[in-house]
Amino acid sequence: MPFNKSEYIWFNGEFVAWDDAKVHVLSHALHYGSSIFEGIRAYDTPKGPAVFRLKEHVRRLFESCKVYRMEIPFTPEEIEKAIVDTVAKNGLKGCYIRPLVFRGYEQLGVSPFGCPVEVIVAAWDWGKYLVGEADEAKGVRAGVSSWRRMAPDTFPAAVKAGGHYTNSQLLNMEAHEHGYDEAIALDVYGYVAEGSGENIFMVRDGELLTPQAGSILGGITRNAVLKIASELGYTTHEVQIAREHLYIADELFFCGTAAEITPIGSVDGLPVGNGLVGPITEAIRERFFDIATGKAPDVYGWLTHAS
Numbered sequence: 001m002p003f004n005k006s007e008y009i010w011f012n013g014e015f016v017a018w019d020d021a022k023v024h025v026l027s028h029a030l031h032y033g034s035s036i037f038e039g040i041r042a043y044d045t046p047k048g049p050a051v052f053r054l055k056e057h058v059r060r061l062f063e064s065c066k067v068y069r070m071e072i073p074f075t076p077e078e079i080e081k082a083i084v085d086t087v088a089k090n091g092l093k094g095c096y097i098r099p100l101v102f103r104g105y106e107q108l109g110v111s112p113f114g115c116p117v118e119v120i121v122a123a124w125d126w127g128k129y130l131v132g133e134a135d136e137a138k139g140v141r142a143g144v145s146s147w148r149r150m151a152p153d154t155f156p157a158a159v160k161a162g163g164h165y166t167n168s169q170l171l172n173m174e175a176h177e178h179g180y181d182e183a184i185a186l187d188v189y190g191y192v193a194e195g196s197g198e199n200i201f202m203v204r205d206g207e208l209l210t211p212q213a214g215s216i217l218g219g220i221t222r223n224a225v226l227k228i229a230s231e232l233g234y235t236t237h238e239v240q241i242a243r244e245h246l247y248i249a250d251e252l253f254f255c256g257t258a259a260e261i262t263p264i265g266s267v268d269g270l271p272v273g274n275g276l277v278g279p280i281t282e283a284i285r286e287r288f289f290d291i292a293t294g295k296a297p298d299v300y301g302w303l304t305h306a307s
Contacts, residue, residue, distance in 0.1 A: 006090040010082045010121040013074070015089055021120060028103035028115040033163025035102035036064045039257040040083065042123070042306060044093035045294025050303035051087065051097065052257075052292050054080055056220050058099075064159040065101055070117050072101055079119070080304075086121045087306040096126035096258065102162070129258035130182055130198075138276055139265030140254070142195070143180035144243055145171045149193040149215035157215050171196040182254065184246065184267065187215035192241040198259045201225060202241060203251035203280045212238040221255045227300060228287045234280060251278030253285075261285035 009021040029035040038057045042049045058076050065072055072079070083097055100122075103115040130140050147170045150157060155164055167185075175183035175196070184200065187193040193215045194200055199222040202209045208229050210222065229236050246252065252264035252272045261284060263277040272278075277285075290296035294303070 004125045006092065006095075006122070006124045008086070008089050010086045010089075012118055012120070013082075015086075018122075021122070023102075023118070024105035026108055027105045028108070028112050029162065031108065032103075032110060032112070033161065033166065034068070034070075034112045034115075035100055035162035036061060036068060036070060037098060037100045037160060037162060040097040040099070041257055041260075041292075042087050042092065042095050042097060043292045043294070043303075045303070045305075047294060047305055049087050049093050049095070049306045050292075050294065051083060051306055053220050053224070053302050054083060054304040056223075058083070060160065060220065061099055061101065064161060065117075067156050067159050068112075068161060070101055070103070070112075072119060073117060074119060079121070082119075082121045083123075084304060084306045086123045090123055092123055092125065094125070095123050097121065097123040100162075126258075129256075129260070130254065130262045139252075139263035139272070140181035141179070141269075142182050142184050142252075142254075142264050142267050143175050143178050144246070144268055145174055145183040145185050147171050147174060147183075147185060149185045149187045151188040152214050158213070158218055160217060165197075168196040185215075186243060187211075189240075190243070192243060192246065195254050195256075195259075198254035198256035198262070200264075201253050201255060202245065202249045203278060204245070204249055206234070206280070208234055208236040208280070209239055209241055209245075210236070211241055219256055221257055221260070224288065224300075224302070225255050225261070225284060228284050228291075232283055232287065246272075249273070251281045253281045261288055 005018050008015040038061045040057045042051045100120050103112045104118040106115045171183035185193045199219040246267045254262045
């Protein structure tokens with residue numbers, strides 16, 4: 001999805017012009033996918049731009065780097081400040097934020113040791129990820145992919161690493177080639193896992209079901225949905241979901257930082273419910289945006305103001 005350039009990128013502790021934020025072509029991350037990143041949104045609120053769940057995102061960034069033995073040369077507090085400052089420096093309101101930690105240029109080979117760990121924070125104006133305003137009433141078209149998510153002992157599914165997203169690219173490309181907006185991946189056992197870059201929720205008989213940990217990224221927006229659903233009085237279950245349950249769901253939706261809360265209107269050409277946004281999806285989505293945009297009190301402490 002195209003985006004608009006901002007003026008500055010935070011690069012290893014300093015702001016540089018967008019077009020000057022460059023790395024060497026022999027950087028380790030470019031060849032071996034040795035990068036860790038986060039996707040974060042800031043929302044335009046009556047009190048100015050506010051970063052959504054900043055501390056949770058930075059915590060996951062550091063935890064992911066720990067798994068891949070990448071020691072970030074900044075503290076969590078410094079990264080949080082860099083994120084807030086990047087939004088402010090670029091004069092942004094609602095925006096998407098991309099912190100990235102990667103192995104840079106020093107030597108080449110599978111082993112990353114010896115390559116410097118570098119950090120950038122970029123932010124830019126980025127709208128709807130999966131669906132435009134005209135399609136929000138009917139949701140996106142999803143298709144179950146022939147590509148599976150990783151087994152639990154192959155890649156660390158809880159880590160948001162750049163190299164993992166080669167799988168996501170295969171899922172996404174296949175979906176688009178088959179005329180869908182997004183893919184739904186199964187895990188190695190044949191149960192529903194997630195989309196190419198989103199978690200998934202199913203509504204059945206007034207209750208919410210979502211795939212349990214194993215082959216999914218434990219999404220921060222997913223966690224927000226679970227909290228909001230409980231607040232609104234809905235029962236939630238983290239369970240194994242078989243493929244056929246997607247076809248008989250009352251409602252389905254994707255969730256994630258980029259996708260936010262995106263209803264799914266059909267799966268493999270079969271309409272979900274009546275093919276329109278369901279009432280539970282709509283209630284959760286409305287509550288989510290009310291908090292994120294400052295229309296409702298931030299009862300969970302999810303917002304960090306950037307101005």
